[in-house]
Amino acid sequence: MTNQVFTVALIPGDGIGVDVSEATMAVVEAARQKIGGFEIRTETLLAGAGYFAEHGVDVAPGVEEAAGEADAIFLGAIGLPAIRHEDGTEISPHLRLRDRFQLYAGVRPIKAYPNITQRLADPRAADIDMVIIRESTEGLFYSAAVHNRSIVIGDNEVRDTLRITRATTEKLHDFAFRLAAKRKARGGRGLVTCVDKANVFTSMAFFRKIFDERAAAFPDIEKRYNYVDAQALEFVRQPWNFDVLVMENIFGDILSDLAGGLVGGMGMACSGEFGDEHALFQPAHGSAPDIMGQDKANPLAAILSGALMLDYLAERSGTRHAADAAQAIDDAVAAGFTANRLRPMEFGGDMGTAAVTNEVIAILQGN
Ligand code: IPM
Numbered sequence: 001m002t003n004q005v006f007t008v009a010l011i012p013g014d015g016i017g018v019d020v021s022e023a024t025m026a027v028v029e030a031a032r033q034k035i036g037g038f039e040i041r042t043e044t045l046l047a048g049a050g051y052f053a054e055h056g057v058d059v060a061p062g063v064e065e066a067a068g069e070a071d072a073i074f075l076g077a078i079g080l081p082a083i084r085h086e087d088g089t090e091i092s093p094h095l096r097l098r099d100r101f102q103l104y105a106g107v108r109p110i111k112a113y114p115n116i117t118q119r120l121a122d123p124r125a126a127d128i129d130m131v132i133i134r135e136s137t138e139g140l141f142y143s144a145a146v147h148n149r150s151i152v153i154g155d156n157e158v159r160d161t162l163r164i165t166r167a168t169t170e171k172l173h174d175f176a177f178r179l180a181a182k183r184k185a186r187g188g189r190g191l192v193t194c195v196d197k198a199n200v201f202t203s204m205a206f207f208r209k210i211f212d213e214r215a216a217a218f219p220d221i222e223k224r225y226n227y228v229d230a231q232a233l234e235f236v237r238q239p240w241n242f243d244v245l246v247m248e249n250i251f252g253d254i255l256s257d258l259a260g261g262l263v264g265g266m267g268m269a270c271s272g273e274f275g276d277e278h279a280l281f282q283p284a285h286g287s288a289p290d291i292m293g294q295d296k297a298n299p300l301a302a303i304l305s306g307a308l309m310l311d312y313l314a315e316r317s318g319t320r321h322a323a324d325a326a327q328a329i330d331d332a333v334a335a336g337f338t339a340n341r342l343r344p345m346e347f348g349g350d351m352g353t354a355a356v357t358n359e360v361i362a363i364l365q366g367n
């Protein structure tokens, strides 16, 4: 039997993006060796704020084309607060990649693991297991993806447009309902919550209207609504009562950090960004330049994003091996926390990037 070959465009980027990308590829390789049946060919691509500072452009020549040709894109983290465009914004070629490849469904799972610092006193916080679907190409980020979309009126006024289109929103809500159905088949609640601000904005009422239209095709999935301000409150009061939540871009950006905090911190915040033809995987945290290269970063958000990537590669190819490798990584992380073998510094533990990575690999290898 021949091995399935997958190509991955690897963009380590800036700061700890480099550290956690390396950790992820080591774990992915260990999982691949354990399961077999597929190969990963990685092409490392240069992009980011550091690259911008040196070359005046945020990606090396050919990077976007190469990313488009790969089966999947993996991104460490991009951005350095000290390096900015003239308008004051940070260097974010990632936003352009989302736009270019129409990665509309930003999937951000939030799951509690044992032995991580509890942020909420209520013991039910141990049951937190939800997924934020953040629309990632339009909403208030529509203007940000491509710089000249902002309307700048001299030095007196700037307008950024919040854009909701029917075409993207239909696909987004379908994605959310399909995910809820998939989770329900594995014991999930079968609930999708539409998070919006339909009480105030016409664009948000439109977002909710399309949610209702698409929900009709999923009679087995319960639908609910929450205004975004109320959702922030509910995330603190009872996050264990949510399953899949679907929302506009900036709402998802903000609430996914809040939700990451509920289960420990951004070092657990994995993500996958899906379009119809392409997908990009990244930890949702930033580049944390203050701790870069010091073996302090928690690589688990990136490692869990690597598992999401393997799962996607399996599904895309119609083969099983990479999905088994993804499951092996998820199981190793869960087992590691349960046995208190994973103690990232982020949560006051004694384990740096390399120690956490090596421990996940050891568990994968059955040690
Ligand atoms: C995220 C990040 C990015 C975003 C930044 C780094 C451009 O915060 O993935 O959530 O705003 O989308």
Ligand code: MG
Binding pocket: 253, 254, 257, 284
């Ligand atoms: Mg963010």
